[in-house]
Amino acid sequence: MKTKTLLTIGECMVEMAPDGHGKYSMNFAGDTLNTAWYAKRCLAGLDDYSVGYFTAVGTDGMSDQMVDFFNTSGIDTTHISRIPDRTAGLYTIQLADGERSFAYWRDNSAAKLLASNADAMDTAFAGDQILLFSGITLAILSPEHRQNLIEALSRARAQGAQVVFDTNIRPRLWETPSATKEWLSKAAQIADVMLPSFDEEEEMFGDAKPQDTALRYRDLGAHTVIVKNGAHEMYAWSQGEGGMSISPEPVTPVDSTAAGDSFNAGYITARMQGADLEGALRAGMTLSSQVVQHRGALIAL
Numbered sequence: 001m002k003t004k005t006l007l008t009i010g011e012c013m014v015e016m017a018p019d020g021h022g023k024y025s026m027n028f029a030g031d032t033l034n035t036a037w038y039a040k041r042c043l044a045g046l047d048d049y050s051v052g053y054f055t056a057v058g059t060d061g062m063s064d065q066m067v068d069f070f071n072t073s074g075i076d077t078t079h080i081s082r083i084p085d086r087t088a089g090l091y092t093i094q095l096a097d098g099e100r101s102f103a104y105w106r107d108n109s110a111a112k113l114l115a116s117n118a119d120a121m122d123t124a125f126a127g128d129q130i131l132l133f134s135g136i137t138l139a140i141l142s143p144e145h146r147q148n149l150i151e152a153l154s155r156a157r158a159q160g161a162q163v164v165f166d167t168n169i170r171p172r173l174w175e176t177p178s179a180t181k182e183w184l185s186k187a188a189q190i191a192d193v194m195l196p197s198f199d200e201e202e203e204m205f206g207d208a209k210p211q212d213t214a215l216r217y218r219d220l221g222a223h224t225v226i227v228k229n230g231a232h233e234m235y236a237w238s239q240g241e242g243g244m245s246i247s248p249e250p251v252t253p254v255d256s257t258a259a260g261d262s263f264n265a266g267y268i269t270a271r272m273q274g275a276d277l278e279g280a281l282r283a284g285m286t287l288s289s290q291v292v293q294h295r296g297a298l299i300a301l
Contacts (some may be wrong), residue, residue: 001162001193001271006039006131007079008032009054009149010109010137012066013089013104015297017257020261024045024092028069029297031134031168034258038265038287040074041301049272052076054124058087063110079124081117086110095255095295112140115149125156130268132164138183139173146183154190166264169200180204188220195264198229210235214243225279228260228268235280240275248285249294258297263288 010032016024043049053075057063059082066088070077089106106112114137115121125131131153138146151262165187174180181204188194194217201213210227213235214237217225224238231250237243253259267284275283291299 001130001268002274003128003130003272004049004073005052006036006050006268006272007052007054007076007129007131008036009037009131009133010018011089011106011109011114012053012055012057012070013091013106013109013142014062014066015257016090016092016093017297018093020295028066028088029258029300030133031136031166031258031261033070034261034297035132035166035264035268036075037073037192037298038258038262038291038301039246039269042265042283042287043272044267045260046273049269050076052079052124054079054114054121056081056083056086056112056114056116058082058110060083062088068148079120081110081114081120086113093255093257099230106140106300109140112142113145115141115145115152117154118148121149121152122155125152125161126159128160130162130164130272131156132166132264132268133187134166134168135180135184135187136168136170136173137178138187139170150186150190155194159192162193163191164193164195164244164264164268165198165258166195168260169197169198169204171204176202177204185220188217188222191217192222192223194225195260195267196225196227197260198227198232198234201227210245211243226284228263230256230259234276234285236281238277244278244281246278246281246285248289251289253292255295256292257295259288259292261297262291 089109267289270283
């Protein structure tokens, strides 16, 4: 995984997060954008490393603000499409004892059309780079566009790109549980690295333990599977490095938003710089433990 370019693929939304004083603050966030944002910070000062974002936004003022935010954050916006008569989706966060729930407004989200242009994807995905997408990326797309994305990622992988898939299962975004399972399994078959979360996999697939999740995705073709498990022991397996269980340091969470996304960033950027499996896992857990002790998806490091 030692390459110097990461491109994440998905939907950024307007985030309205509680500020702890009975009001909400506006930010920009979304699972794959969160990973890009933290990855850029993990690679701060390393000018030969690049982090980009692939999505679609509108041509309205809110979309302009979003793209400006990407640029000022150091995220490459070369492959962001602008779609007239569309805008950014919005979500609010509700917190209870550090755990979050969400309400979404995304019917007119431009990102739902991010996989409409196969040529644009082939251009963006070309070369020796890491391409990360998620179950949310897939879920917001039409079935036709899901297939477009999977085929484009498969073509890129055949040409040397490394594909990373975080299942990030949000059942409310999918048509049916059977559709969820079908598309997650299709995506897993073209992924080199899988980054599932055990609680979600347990609920959707009935896995009894993290090792079951890892085995299922290994059998679908993944070379590495990291089964995130919140504050509990996670299990990781990588071809040539074997399997291991590892526990995070205990912390008191304030807001678990972006816990998994930031773990992904810490893990991937450590691997990009040559870390072994255990070193990369610890890098991801350290970053995630910092993030959950603050409110909102994106925090200053």
